[in-house]
Amino acid sequence: MEPKTLIILAIFCLTITTTYGGPTTGYIKKSCATVTYPALCEQSLSPYAKTIQTSPSQLARTALSVSLNQSQTTQAYLNKLKSFKGLKPRERAAIGDCLDEVSDSLDRVSKSIQELKTCDRVKGQDFIFHMSNVQTWVSSALTDENTCMDGFGGRVMEGRIKTSVRTHITSVAHVTSNALALVNNLAQKH
Template identity: 25%
Template sequence: MMDTIKSFKGYGKIDEPEEREFRRETRKRLIIIAVSAFILVIIIVAFVVGSTTHKDEKNDSDKSMSIPSTISVGDSIKTVCNVTLYPKSCISSISSLKLEQKTTDPEEIFKLSLQVAFNELSNLSSLPQKLIAKVNNDPALVAALQDCQIQFEEAVDQINSSISSMQVGQREKLLTDSKITNLRTWLSSAITYEQTCLDGLEELNSSSSKAVLEEMKAAMRISMELTSNSLAIVSKMQTLLDKFNTPIHRKLLGLVAVAVVDS
């Protein structure tokens, strides 16, 4: 019986070398698990950081396709005016306006282009009468100049209609497709009225009318350029809004740039 008990107690007993080997194998497994977990954490962190960096780079790339939100007023005017046939007169005329509030909004810059076109054309309204006083002995030329007076008034009305259409309430859109169509019609008409004045003078083809024609052309050059600029800007408005990353949007009262017209 005692032998049986001793034999039972000794059953399964591990000697010291085997126990040391077992412990060594256990430590090795634990080290492998710890190292694997550490590497896994590093891989996850690297993936997250890489994804975030790629997203930021993509956003930066997308932003570079449009005009920066921090663009200056001068650069905004230049960008808008570059779609016109006469960018120099566009930039100089708008930049010379005294503004109560600066703006980088292409829609507001368009309004300023209307204002300078209106100012310049209004300044021409007295020119036909001044020229009539010089050529009152030529009835045909006087009649042509009187017609110019009427054409100028019509042109002023067309630009004034354009300006009025841009005065909107709090819940109205500054520009809509139908309004853009109307603006293009009004501005095209204004240019046509101005050109009709010159055509009438040119048809006379007399020595005195040629001199008046050249004087009238010189006086009207800037006016016709500025009206053409406004027409070009509104015709390219959707392209400009896309470039500035600005939709045709609703305006709030008080955010409109107001031009101070010199008397």
């Protein structure tokens, strides 16, 4: 083959691999097909394909880490938002309540990541016990995130603040929902 043809062939192969992913992104795509938000799952986990490889445990742990990072970003946003001048007292109170819920969620997801590491080292009833803790904590974290919006109920709370908070909370809730589905898939494989 001519050198020019080899270069074109190499670029073509690289393009195919980059566009359609290698075997590890294929694993992520297949795993994400089972969650509620598959496109978000793929988008948020594909950057970690080399770390995940084809490990269901690493996939679940990474999904929890993505949820944790998103929660931390949302917590920082809410802290900044709470200090805005011009907020109505009810908005400030709702943001404060939401901040408490996000903090609880952060704590539960963080515990879940540590507990999932324990699951990698145990079997049988010990695995079931630790995995049950993970499932309970992630489910509770998801409830906390959804509860956050309760303080923004009613027409009087409609507006930019509510919309902005909802956008952030929805983002966290979606990645946490995906993480829970991947944790549940891992539990079923044992």
